[in-house]
Amino acid sequence: MSKVYAFVERQINMTLRHWHWELVWILYQIAMALSVGFIGAGAAAVSGVELDVEELTLFLLIGSLLWGFLNLLLKEMSYSIVWERWEGTIEYTFMAPVSRLTHLIGTSIAALIYGIVRTTLVLIAIAFFFNINLEHANLLGAVIILAIAAVSFIGIGMMVSILPLLTPERGEIMGTIVQAFLLMISGIYYPISVLPVWLQKIALLSPAYYALNGMRDALIKGSSLFELWTFVWPLIILGVILIPLGWYIFNIGEKYSKRKGRLKRSG
């Protein structure tokens, strides 16, 4: 337990030391979320067609916020290893008596806390700009969906995080590619029905797809937990597959890099 806390504490210390940068990032994230939110009103103005602006705005905002959160998780997870290699501490973390599972759980919890705090701050800021009506929303359902989706993203994060160790230097770009791909297929800013059919099929494998639709149903339509089950079970299955898979791939990657001597930066 104290070993898990080591990773969380380290992350908190790091974030607090960089607080001014964190603020800048949050401002950036707020600006991004707002501009996506305004697309709703903009769509009506540009097309001249009568639209339910409020619902469209909510649709977009949920996409933007949820993507912001999941993306943050993925990024925090996948950069954790590159960052440590860059600092040169990776060898010390890897030679410490910590099982890889503890290590990854610690990193995930740190990423979760960070993601939740940041997304909440963005959410509060956005509430000032948009008149969001959540009277009918099933908030509990939304939180449950979010929590289960987070598990899958942590699994993907584990997989992506080890990739930089396989090829020296440029490996971190892999995280960005995975992000871009998930963004495209998951229907963050549009329903996936606009995609070509074959991409729609691939979308069914993305946890973000279920998370988004579940959240939208819960928050816009106020669907009950029972109705949300269609999104919950695929998410559970994806989580159950992705976490062990992420851990497994991480282990393979670690073994490979220990054979090839890819942990060190210098010296």
Add this chain to the structure above:
Amino acid sequence: MKYALVVKNVSKQFDDADQKFSFKKILNKDKFNAVIDVSFNIKEGEIFGVLGPNGCGKSTLIRMISTLLVPDEGSIKIFGKEIGKDDAVIRNMINRVSVEAAFFKKLTAWENIIYAARLYGLSKEDTKKKIDEILDELNFPKNRINLPMENLSRGQQQKVAIARAFLTSPMLILLDEPTTGLDPKSKMDVQKFIKKVMKERKNVGILLTTHDMNEADNLCNRISIMSDGKIMVQGKIEKLKKKVHVKDVYEIKTDKSIMRVYNFLSKIKTIENVLRDGRKIRFYTKNINLVLADLSKLLARNKLKLIYLKSVSPSLEDVFIILTGKSLEQDEK
């Protein structure tokens, strides 16, 4: 007798690190032998030195012992536990100091220490107490512990690294050039600290690499000298010094124009490694008689007075130079 470390026939190859595309490389991968068939052991209570020029494979060897690099061949046992099989147990028994400061540079010294300590299951209170003691002995200024690592001097960072390694009471301590970059006083502090730990904790073993021959002479019971991945010799320092006597070491001093003598000696084929040290010159030759006649001619011609020409007992540095064919000074440049 228990062994802290037994290294047996360990070898490691690396792929050519240059990843630039070429068909030749795809067809025929160049391999580089970083460590070749290395064997040695460290007894409990012993400080074992590994010396050798840059790039001879010392750090690679230490990485393999730290479970960070998998050997291609051979076996490594730490207190009877084998690397590759009992890594989880082994990791509790070892710690390491590397040349480069491996820290989260934005975090303070204390934040780095507590992170490491928690990974080894130490509590905050224990860590505080112990780290205070260690840093005291290393003469690390206490008020610096709450500064970000990047604001500490190179030497201060190195002291924090040493404290971090000893904090977890490892049974096998791997010190990869722990005093490189330290001023003479700090070097002494660190050496004193290492000696003290060895006195207090009789069953630990230390593997030390260094480019400082005096340090090796001062700290190590036994050493091995590596060159190009292979161990050239190993054993007690005294014994190694005796081995070298076949090639004698001489020292010469004249009243003036020492550079003339230097240039003269440098040109002679039977003389090796002519080194100037102030007004003295050191050199190696198997047969001094071959040069005496020419040397006295040179002295007479230039009206130089010979103050002395004598054979001297070889230092550890001489052993090193003769066995690896490389001088340390050349190395450090």
